[in-house]
Amino acid sequence: MEMINIDDAKEGMIIIREILNDQGDTLLKEGTALTKDLIRKLKSLGISGVCVENPEKNNSSDAMPSEVSTELQQIEYRFSNVRSEAIMEELMAAVKEYITEKDRSDGIH
Protein backbone atom coordinates (compact mmCIF):
# COMPACT_ATOMS: atom_id res chain seq x y z
CA MET A 1 0.00 0.00 0.00
CA GLU A 2 1.32 3.37 -0.89
CA MET A 3 0.22 6.86 0.05
CA ILE A 4 0.56 9.32 -2.79
CA ASN A 5 0.39 13.08 -2.77
CA ILE A 6 -3.04 14.38 -3.75
CA ASP A 7 -1.35 16.33 -6.56
CA ASP A 8 -0.27 13.03 -8.10
CA ALA A 9 -3.74 11.48 -7.83
CA LYS A 10 -5.33 10.74 -11.17
CA GLU A 11 -8.82 10.02 -12.42
CA GLY A 12 -9.57 6.29 -12.26
CA MET A 13 -7.22 5.45 -9.38
CA ILE A 14 -8.89 3.25 -6.78
CA ILE A 15 -8.87 4.27 -3.12
CA ILE A 16 -7.74 1.38 -0.92
CA ARG A 17 -8.00 3.01 2.48
CA GLU A 18 -11.04 5.07 3.41
CA ILE A 19 -10.50 8.80 3.65
CA LEU A 20 -11.70 10.49 6.83
CA ASN A 21 -12.08 14.15 7.67
CA ASP A 22 -10.86 15.77 10.90
CA GLN A 23 -14.03 14.70 12.71
CA GLY A 24 -13.50 11.10 11.71
CA ASP A 25 -16.40 11.03 9.22
CA THR A 26 -15.88 8.96 6.09
CA LEU A 27 -15.41 11.13 3.01
CA LEU A 28 -14.65 8.32 0.58
CA LYS A 29 -15.01 4.59 1.07
CA GLU A 30 -12.32 2.20 -0.01
CA GLY A 31 -12.92 0.83 -3.48
CA THR A 32 -14.01 4.22 -4.82
CA ALA A 33 -12.56 5.20 -8.17
CA LEU A 34 -11.28 8.77 -8.18
CA THR A 35 -12.81 11.25 -10.59
CA LYS A 36 -11.61 14.75 -11.44
CA ASP A 37 -14.41 16.19 -9.30
CA LEU A 38 -13.51 14.00 -6.33
CA ILE A 39 -9.84 14.97 -6.55
CA ARG A 40 -10.82 18.64 -6.68
CA LYS A 41 -13.10 18.20 -3.66
CA LEU A 42 -10.46 16.36 -1.65
CA LYS A 43 -8.00 19.17 -2.35
CA SER A 44 -10.56 21.79 -1.31
CA LEU A 45 -11.08 19.89 1.95
CA GLY A 46 -7.37 20.00 2.66
CA ILE A 47 -6.70 16.28 2.16
CA SER A 48 -3.02 16.01 1.26
CA GLY A 49 -2.56 12.33 0.45
CA VAL A 50 -4.52 9.22 -0.54
CA CYS A 51 -3.77 5.50 -0.54
CA VAL A 52 -4.42 4.04 -3.97
CA GLU A 53 -4.15 0.64 -5.62
CA ASN A 54 -0.97 0.12 -7.65
CA PRO A 55 -0.02 3.78 -8.03
CA GLU A 56 2.73 3.02 -10.60
CA LYS A 57 0.44 0.86 -12.69
CA ASN A 58 -1.99 3.69 -13.09
CA ASN A 59 0.76 5.83 -14.50
CA SER A 60 2.09 3.44 -17.07
CA SER A 61 0.59 1.04 -19.56
CA ASP A 62 -1.16 -1.82 -17.89
CA ALA A 63 -1.61 -5.44 -18.85
CA MET A 64 -5.25 -4.59 -19.55
CA PRO A 65 -5.90 -2.13 -22.38
CA SER A 66 -6.41 1.29 -20.85
CA GLU A 67 -9.79 1.84 -22.52
CA VAL A 68 -11.30 -1.15 -20.75
CA SER A 69 -9.72 -0.36 -17.42
CA THR A 70 -11.07 3.20 -17.61
CA GLU A 71 -14.49 1.82 -18.43
CA LEU A 72 -14.32 -0.58 -15.48
CA GLN A 73 -13.44 2.31 -13.18
CA GLN A 74 -16.33 4.34 -14.52
CA ILE A 75 -18.62 1.40 -13.78
CA GLU A 76 -17.39 1.36 -10.18
CA TYR A 77 -18.06 5.06 -9.95
CA ARG A 78 -21.61 4.68 -11.30
CA PHE A 79 -22.32 1.97 -8.72
CA SER A 80 -20.52 3.66 -5.83
CA ASN A 81 -23.72 4.57 -3.93
CA VAL A 82 -25.38 1.16 -4.10
CA ARG A 83 -22.64 -1.38 -3.50
CA SER A 84 -23.95 -2.44 -0.12
CA GLU A 85 -26.80 -4.26 -1.91
CA ALA A 86 -26.07 -7.84 -3.01
CA ILE A 87 -28.22 -7.52 -6.15
CA MET A 88 -26.37 -4.39 -7.19
CA GLU A 89 -23.02 -6.13 -6.68
CA GLU A 90 -24.28 -8.90 -8.97
CA LEU A 91 -25.43 -6.37 -11.53
CA MET A 92 -22.11 -4.54 -11.39
CA ALA A 93 -20.25 -7.82 -11.83
CA ALA A 94 -22.42 -8.55 -14.88
CA VAL A 95 -21.59 -5.16 -16.44
CA LYS A 96 -17.88 -5.62 -15.78
CA GLU A 97 -17.82 -9.13 -17.20
CA TYR A 98 -19.79 -8.03 -20.22
CA ILE A 99 -17.41 -5.15 -20.96
CA THR A 100 -14.29 -7.29 -20.44
CA GLU A 101 -15.57 -10.22 -22.53
CA LYS A 102 -16.73 -7.90 -25.29
CA ASP A 103 -13.30 -6.28 -25.42
CA ARG A 104 -11.66 -9.70 -25.68
CA SER A 105 -13.92 -10.87 -28.49
CA ASP A 106 -13.43 -7.54 -30.31
CA GLY A 107 -9.71 -8.23 -30.14
CA ILE A 108 -10.15 -11.69 -31.69
CA HIS A 109 -12.31 -10.60 -34.64
Added chain:
Amino acid sequence: MAYIDLENRLAKIADLPTLSIVARNIIQITQNPKSSALEVGRGISQDPALVSKILRIANSTFYGFPGKISTIPHAVVILGFVNIRNLVLAASISKIFSSKGENGHFDREGFWKHSLACGVTSKLIAKRSGMKNLEEVFIWGLLHDVGKLVLDAYFNEDFTRVVHLAREKEVLLRDAEQELLGFGHAEVGGIVADKWNLPPAMIKVIRFHHNPTEANESMRMAAIVHLADVLCRAIGVGDGVDSKVPCVDKESWRLFRLNKQTIKRLFSEMEREIANAKALLAFVK
Protein backbone atom coordinates in the same frame (compact mmCIF):
# COMPACT_ATOMS: atom_id res chain seq x y z
CA MET B 1 -34.28 26.58 0.15
CA ALA B 2 -37.53 27.05 -1.74
CA TYR B 3 -40.27 24.53 -1.34
CA ILE B 4 -43.11 24.79 -3.82
CA ASP B 5 -46.31 23.85 -2.06
CA LEU B 6 -48.85 21.52 -3.56
CA GLU B 7 -51.37 24.22 -4.46
CA ASN B 8 -48.80 26.33 -6.21
CA ARG B 9 -47.45 23.35 -8.08
CA LEU B 10 -50.84 22.24 -9.35
CA ALA B 11 -51.66 25.78 -10.44
CA LYS B 12 -48.50 25.81 -12.53
CA ILE B 13 -49.12 22.41 -14.00
CA ALA B 14 -52.68 23.40 -14.90
CA ASP B 15 -51.15 25.89 -17.37
CA LEU B 16 -49.44 23.15 -19.28
CA PRO B 17 -50.16 22.91 -22.98
CA THR B 18 -52.28 20.07 -24.27
CA LEU B 19 -51.28 17.66 -26.99
CA SER B 20 -52.04 18.78 -30.53
CA ILE B 21 -55.55 18.15 -31.83
CA VAL B 22 -54.12 15.71 -34.37
CA ALA B 23 -52.38 13.74 -31.62
CA ARG B 24 -55.52 13.66 -29.49
CA ASN B 25 -57.53 12.43 -32.46
CA ILE B 26 -55.02 9.73 -33.28
CA ILE B 27 -54.92 8.46 -29.69
CA GLN B 28 -58.68 8.20 -29.74
CA ILE B 29 -58.92 6.58 -33.18
CA THR B 30 -56.17 4.03 -32.47
CA GLN B 31 -57.75 3.05 -29.16
CA ASN B 32 -60.93 2.02 -30.93
CA PRO B 33 -60.54 -1.48 -32.37
CA LYS B 34 -63.20 -0.68 -34.97
CA SER B 35 -61.15 2.12 -36.53
CA SER B 36 -59.69 1.62 -40.00
CA ALA B 37 -56.24 2.40 -41.35
CA LEU B 38 -57.90 4.93 -43.60
CA GLU B 39 -59.32 6.85 -40.62
CA VAL B 40 -55.91 6.92 -38.93
CA GLY B 41 -54.33 8.07 -42.20
CA ARG B 42 -56.92 10.81 -42.58
CA GLY B 43 -56.21 12.00 -39.01
CA ILE B 44 -52.47 12.24 -39.62
CA SER B 45 -52.88 13.93 -43.02
CA GLN B 46 -54.20 17.04 -41.30
CA ASP B 47 -50.66 17.81 -40.23
CA PRO B 48 -48.36 17.83 -43.30
CA ALA B 49 -45.20 18.18 -41.20
CA LEU B 50 -46.20 15.06 -39.30
CA VAL B 51 -46.87 13.19 -42.55
CA SER B 52 -43.34 13.74 -43.84
CA LYS B 53 -41.80 12.98 -40.45
CA ILE B 54 -43.69 9.70 -40.15
CA LEU B 55 -42.86 8.63 -43.71
CA ARG B 56 -39.20 9.35 -43.10
CA ILE B 57 -39.03 7.30 -39.91
CA ALA B 58 -41.26 4.52 -41.31
CA ASN B 59 -38.71 4.07 -44.09
CA SER B 60 -35.72 3.98 -41.75
CA THR B 61 -33.94 0.74 -40.93
CA PHE B 62 -35.49 0.80 -37.43
CA TYR B 63 -38.73 -0.67 -38.76
CA GLY B 64 -37.11 -2.90 -41.33
CA PHE B 65 -38.85 -1.61 -44.51
CA PRO B 66 -36.34 0.94 -45.81
CA GLY B 67 -37.60 2.93 -48.77
CA LYS B 68 -40.74 0.89 -49.30
CA ILE B 69 -43.48 2.94 -47.65
CA SER B 70 -44.74 5.86 -49.71
CA THR B 71 -48.13 6.81 -48.23
CA ILE B 72 -49.53 7.24 -44.72
CA PRO B 73 -52.28 4.59 -45.09
CA HIS B 74 -49.55 2.19 -46.24
CA ALA B 75 -47.46 3.13 -43.19
CA VAL B 76 -50.45 2.51 -40.91
CA VAL B 77 -51.05 -0.94 -42.40
CA ILE B 78 -47.38 -1.94 -42.29
CA LEU B 79 -46.43 -0.50 -38.89
CA GLY B 80 -49.75 -1.01 -37.13
CA PHE B 81 -51.91 1.26 -34.98
CA VAL B 82 -49.72 1.13 -31.88
CA ASN B 83 -46.51 2.08 -33.69
CA ILE B 84 -48.27 4.91 -35.48
CA ARG B 85 -49.80 6.18 -32.25
CA ASN B 86 -46.36 6.01 -30.59
CA LEU B 87 -44.82 8.08 -33.37
CA VAL B 88 -47.59 10.68 -33.29
CA LEU B 89 -47.37 10.90 -29.51
CA ALA B 90 -43.57 11.19 -29.48
CA ALA B 91 -43.62 13.84 -32.22
CA SER B 92 -46.33 15.83 -30.48
CA ILE B 93 -44.63 15.73 -27.08
CA SER B 94 -41.19 16.61 -28.40
CA LYS B 95 -42.75 19.53 -30.30
CA ILE B 96 -44.40 20.93 -27.14
CA PHE B 97 -41.06 21.09 -25.39
CA SER B 98 -38.77 21.80 -28.31
CA SER B 99 -38.64 25.56 -27.80
CA LYS B 100 -39.03 25.74 -24.03
CA GLY B 101 -36.54 25.54 -21.24
CA GLU B 102 -33.52 25.25 -23.51
CA ASN B 103 -30.98 26.94 -21.31
CA GLY B 104 -28.11 24.54 -21.60
CA HIS B 105 -28.33 23.10 -18.07
CA PHE B 106 -30.45 20.15 -19.00
CA ASP B 107 -29.02 18.04 -21.80
CA ARG B 108 -31.98 17.33 -24.09
CA GLU B 109 -30.03 15.07 -26.38
CA GLY B 110 -28.84 13.02 -23.41
CA PHE B 111 -32.42 12.91 -22.18
CA TRP B 112 -33.77 11.48 -25.44
CA LYS B 113 -30.90 9.04 -25.82
CA HIS B 114 -31.64 7.62 -22.39
CA SER B 115 -35.39 7.58 -23.09
CA LEU B 116 -34.93 5.73 -26.37
CA ALA B 117 -32.56 3.25 -24.76
CA CYS B 118 -35.16 2.66 -22.02
CA GLY B 119 -37.86 2.12 -24.65
CA VAL B 120 -35.75 -0.43 -26.47
CA THR B 121 -34.66 -2.16 -23.25
CA SER B 122 -38.23 -2.30 -21.89
CA LYS B 123 -39.21 -4.07 -25.08
CA LEU B 124 -36.38 -6.60 -24.70
CA ILE B 125 -37.29 -7.37 -21.09
CA ALA B 126 -40.96 -7.77 -22.04
CA LYS B 127 -40.03 -10.04 -24.94
CA ARG B 128 -37.92 -12.25 -22.68
CA SER B 129 -40.85 -12.67 -20.33
CA GLY B 130 -43.14 -13.73 -23.19
CA MET B 131 -45.25 -10.59 -23.37
CA LYS B 132 -47.02 -9.88 -26.64
CA ASN B 133 -47.73 -6.16 -27.03
CA LEU B 134 -44.11 -5.10 -27.36
CA GLU B 135 -44.76 -1.81 -29.16
CA GLU B 136 -46.94 -0.70 -26.27
CA VAL B 137 -44.04 -1.43 -23.93
CA PHE B 138 -41.66 0.61 -26.06
CA ILE B 139 -43.61 3.83 -25.56
CA TRP B 140 -43.69 3.35 -21.76
CA GLY B 141 -39.92 3.38 -21.72
CA LEU B 142 -39.67 6.23 -24.19
CA LEU B 143 -41.98 8.49 -22.16
CA HIS B 144 -41.22 7.41 -18.58
CA ASP B 145 -39.19 10.54 -17.81
CA VAL B 146 -41.51 13.05 -19.52
CA GLY B 147 -41.82 14.84 -16.16
CA LYS B 148 -38.23 16.03 -16.57
CA LEU B 149 -39.18 17.90 -19.75
CA VAL B 150 -42.09 19.48 -17.88
CA LEU B 151 -39.86 20.55 -15.01
CA ASP B 152 -37.26 21.93 -17.40
CA ALA B 153 -39.88 23.86 -19.37
CA TYR B 154 -42.21 25.08 -16.63
CA PHE B 155 -40.16 25.09 -13.42
CA ASN B 156 -36.98 26.09 -15.16
CA GLU B 157 -35.35 28.08 -12.37
CA ASP B 158 -36.05 25.41 -9.76
CA PHE B 159 -35.08 22.61 -12.09
CA THR B 160 -31.79 24.32 -12.96
CA ARG B 161 -30.96 24.36 -9.25
CA VAL B 162 -31.93 20.71 -9.02
CA VAL B 163 -29.66 19.80 -11.94
CA HIS B 164 -26.77 21.72 -10.38
CA LEU B 165 -27.29 20.09 -7.00
CA ALA B 166 -27.41 16.60 -8.54
CA ARG B 167 -24.15 17.24 -10.38
CA GLU B 168 -22.41 18.95 -7.50
CA LYS B 169 -23.31 16.32 -4.90
CA GLU B 170 -23.10 13.45 -7.39
CA VAL B 171 -26.51 12.18 -6.39
CA LEU B 172 -29.48 10.98 -8.42
CA LEU B 173 -31.64 13.68 -9.96
CA ARG B 174 -34.66 12.32 -8.08
CA ASP B 175 -32.89 12.83 -4.73
CA ALA B 176 -31.97 16.39 -5.64
CA GLU B 177 -35.61 17.01 -6.67
CA GLN B 178 -36.86 15.78 -3.30
CA GLU B 179 -34.34 17.88 -1.43
CA LEU B 180 -35.07 21.14 -3.25
CA LEU B 181 -38.67 20.81 -4.46
CA GLY B 182 -40.26 18.17 -2.27
CA PHE B 183 -41.59 16.37 -5.35
CA GLY B 184 -40.10 14.80 -8.45
CA HIS B 185 -40.30 14.22 -12.17
CA ALA B 186 -42.19 10.92 -11.80
CA GLU B 187 -45.02 12.64 -9.94
CA VAL B 188 -45.12 15.56 -12.38
CA GLY B 189 -44.97 13.18 -15.37
CA GLY B 190 -47.93 11.24 -13.97
CA ILE B 191 -50.03 14.40 -13.58
CA VAL B 192 -49.25 15.54 -17.13
CA ALA B 193 -49.87 12.10 -18.64
CA ASP B 194 -53.24 12.11 -16.92
CA LYS B 195 -54.01 15.56 -18.27
CA TRP B 196 -53.14 14.31 -21.76
CA ASN B 197 -55.54 11.37 -21.36
CA LEU B 198 -52.83 8.83 -22.03
CA PRO B 199 -53.86 5.21 -21.36
CA PRO B 200 -54.17 4.51 -17.59
CA ALA B 201 -51.37 1.91 -17.61
CA MET B 202 -49.01 4.40 -19.21
CA ILE B 203 -49.82 6.99 -16.55
CA LYS B 204 -49.02 4.46 -13.81
CA VAL B 205 -45.75 3.45 -15.44
CA ILE B 206 -44.63 7.08 -15.66
CA ARG B 207 -45.72 7.80 -12.08
CA PHE B 208 -44.20 4.68 -10.48
CA HIS B 209 -41.10 3.88 -12.52
CA HIS B 210 -38.93 4.37 -9.41
CA ASN B 211 -41.17 2.38 -7.09
CA PRO B 212 -43.06 -0.18 -9.19
CA THR B 213 -44.60 -2.02 -6.25
CA GLU B 214 -46.82 1.02 -5.65
CA ALA B 215 -48.31 0.75 -9.15
CA ASN B 216 -50.70 -2.00 -7.95
CA GLU B 217 -52.31 -3.70 -10.96
CA SER B 218 -49.73 -2.07 -13.27
CA MET B 219 -46.79 -3.27 -11.19
CA ARG B 220 -45.46 -5.63 -13.86
CA MET B 221 -45.43 -2.84 -16.45
CA ALA B 222 -43.83 -0.31 -14.10
CA ALA B 223 -41.28 -2.97 -13.12
CA ILE B 224 -40.25 -3.47 -16.75
CA VAL B 225 -39.51 0.23 -17.20
CA HIS B 226 -37.85 0.45 -13.79
CA LEU B 227 -35.51 -2.42 -14.68
CA ALA B 228 -34.84 -0.92 -18.11
CA ASP B 229 -33.90 2.38 -16.48
CA VAL B 230 -31.49 0.68 -14.06
CA LEU B 231 -29.94 -1.50 -16.81
CA CYS B 232 -29.43 1.48 -19.14
CA ARG B 233 -27.68 3.39 -16.39
CA ALA B 234 -25.65 0.33 -15.44
CA ILE B 235 -24.25 0.14 -18.94
CA GLY B 236 -23.64 3.87 -19.09
CA VAL B 237 -26.66 5.29 -20.93
CA GLY B 238 -27.52 7.79 -18.20
CA ASP B 239 -29.92 10.67 -18.63
CA GLY B 240 -27.40 13.44 -19.14
CA VAL B 241 -27.82 14.81 -15.60
CA ASP B 242 -26.60 12.15 -13.23
CA SER B 243 -24.77 9.00 -14.25
CA LYS B 244 -25.33 7.05 -11.04
CA VAL B 245 -27.10 3.73 -10.93
CA PRO B 246 -30.08 3.70 -8.56
CA CYS B 247 -30.81 0.71 -6.37
CA VAL B 248 -33.00 -1.79 -8.14
CA ASP B 249 -36.39 -2.74 -6.72
CA LYS B 250 -35.88 -6.28 -5.41
CA GLU B 251 -39.37 -7.52 -6.21
CA SER B 252 -39.06 -6.39 -9.82
CA TRP B 253 -35.68 -8.07 -10.10
CA ARG B 254 -37.12 -11.36 -8.83
CA LEU B 255 -40.29 -11.06 -10.89
CA PHE B 256 -38.27 -11.15 -14.11
CA ARG B 257 -35.79 -13.72 -12.79
CA LEU B 258 -32.75 -11.66 -13.65
CA ASN B 259 -29.28 -12.91 -12.89
CA LYS B 260 -25.75 -12.32 -14.10
CA GLN B 261 -26.08 -14.51 -17.18
CA THR B 262 -29.45 -13.16 -18.32
CA ILE B 263 -28.25 -9.61 -17.74
CA LYS B 264 -25.16 -10.14 -19.89
CA ARG B 265 -27.31 -11.48 -22.71
CA LEU B 266 -29.65 -8.51 -22.34
CA PHE B 267 -26.72 -6.08 -22.54
CA SER B 268 -25.63 -7.58 -25.80
CA GLU B 269 -29.16 -7.31 -27.25
CA MET B 270 -29.50 -3.79 -25.86
CA GLU B 271 -26.38 -2.57 -27.61
CA ARG B 272 -27.57 -3.86 -30.96
CA GLU B 273 -31.13 -2.56 -30.60
CA ILE B 274 -30.09 0.84 -29.21
CA ALA B 275 -27.84 1.32 -32.24
CA ASN B 276 -30.78 0.38 -34.47
CA ALA B 277 -33.04 2.91 -32.76
CA LYS B 278 -30.70 5.84 -33.50
CA ALA B 279 -32.92 6.86 -36.43
CA LEU B 280 -35.64 7.68 -33.92
CA LEU B 281 -33.42 10.21 -32.19
CA ALA B 282 -33.77 12.61 -35.12
CA PHE B 283 -37.51 12.07 -34.89
CA VAL B 284 -37.93 13.17 -31.27
CA LYS B 285 -35.22 15.79 -31.04
